Amino acid sequence: MKPHILLVFITRFEECQAMLKGIVHYERLHHPWTFFLDDEARAESDPTWLRSQKWHGAISRHTTASLVRTCAELKLPLVDLNDTAPFPGTPKIRPDNIAIGHLGAEHLLERGFRTLGFYGFANEGWARERREGFLEAVTLAGQSARLLEVEYPGDLTPAWEKEQISMLVAWLGQMPRPAAVMACNDMQALHVLTAAQNLGLHVPEELAVIGANNDLNRCDLSRPGLSSVAVNAFQSGYQAAECLDALMSKRKPESFDRRIDPLSVVMRQSTDILAINDKVVASALNFIREHACRGITVDQVLRQVFASRSVLEKKFRAHLGRSPQAEIRRVQVAKISQLLYETDFPLKKIAELTGFEHVEYLCVVFKRLTGEAPGAYRKRVQSAA
Structure with missing residues (x-):
């Protein structure tokens, strides 16, 4: 009988779609599995739903303490793809956020910018890691960077976005130009672009902007197009399937917290320039x-x-x-x-x-x-x- 695998992924997120492709690629190269796609993420909060079927393994992008606890009670192997702190005993695969910050900083430094900034979330571990990678690369280049960090509320509202843009207008307005800013993700980078527009700044001539995750829906719809550090979500999915295969075969995973290197910087118009004062x-x-x-x-x-x-x-x-x-x-x-x-x-x-x-x-x-x-x-x- 083919193993029955539960996949907890909300598929409206582009990153989830790439992870699923990686999982399927591993399955096709190795063992035939049958999948159930929980694209409403019911398993993360409804133990009764999770107990309603017989599963042989699970991979989740939306892992919660409730899901981990129920899987442990059912002795159900689980691999966690959420970019949060790991749950003890549950293998986790997530992006190398420090490397993402490094890549973003190196890209801006290569363009010749010396006035640099980072905009992120103070209360999210992954965002702080990206900040640390950015600052490390800037320091190694003998430069310094300005920081603006806010609290992520968990629920985005127009009022919250308006407040962030007002803060960004004040922050960016104090920067010597030309300047360059990395945001912790593409959503925040779009806020930077909006603030730049409100200030009447030319992007990228006066302000270059780079995000992270390479969310095509955001990067290509923005004006100008948004440069971004591309994560390797396909590889995350592939390695999650490999890890689950080991767990179902009673083999101990090589690591309980794997970090996946980013792919590269995808340069679009928002950084497609050298820092020029002329x-x-x-x-x-x-x-x-x-x-x-x-x-x-x-x-x-x-x-x-x-x-x-x-x-x-x-x-x-x-x-x-x-x-x-x-x-x-x-x-x-x-x-x-x-x-x-x-x-x-x-x-x-x-x-x-x-x-x-x-x-x-x-x-x-x-x-x-x-x-x-x-x-x-x-x-x-x-x-x-």
Whole structure:
């Protein structure tokens, strides 16, 4: 008989969907299981519901003391994927939050920013760990950072969000510019972007912003697009299934608190810049990032910033090491790369969305700048996801 596995995941969360893919991938490579998806997380608070069926194992993203206690009474192996303090005796798999903070800080430092800040939750362990990783990386680089931490209420309301944005406006308003801020997650990073908009700041020219978790629904819907540290939720799910397999076979897990390394920084427009004090270059970069994928020319950029071609060329090469035309192409290719990774759009559609009249020319430009044809790039990055 196939083991009957309970999965406690609220599937409206993108991270949960990726974890489930990792679990299924492990199952297909190893032992056949049957699954029940508790996508209302009833098991976390209803012991009677949990006792109503015979289970051989459980994996939960929404683990509570009640769930742990009932599983222990039933002698039901349980693996916990919640990013909270571990329950004694229950194997936990969670992101390496210190590494997430490190990656965010390193990305901002690489962009040349020296005025740095971190915005997070003072009462959440995972957020404090991300803060510590951020501060450690900043300190190792010989820099310092400003902190703004608030209490997470557990229930988000419009009134609470309004209060946070007011606090952020006051905090950001005191920062020398250009500045860069990492938020503990993407939701908080969106608050930073809203506060920047209220202050009339250009993002990323005057304020760069990066979040964490790479929640596509938030990152791509924001304006500008939000850079974020991507967690490896797929690997978390895979290792949770591996751990549960060991428990059901009466083997002791290698670790009762595994930390999963983040994947990388997914750079979008909110940090797609080097820290530059030159207003002409900053204005030109802002215009290029907003309009490159509409097929703009350098002449259009010149009309926007009221500079001659020779002056703009000289300034771009001094600050960026490339020409305005090369910057336009770089922004277009970055968008092409994103669309190849995140969508199944045909190349004709991608060409329309990135300012290329002909697919053939898109392919030439993409291969010249990346070394790969678009099709080969898509196959490689999507197979690795």
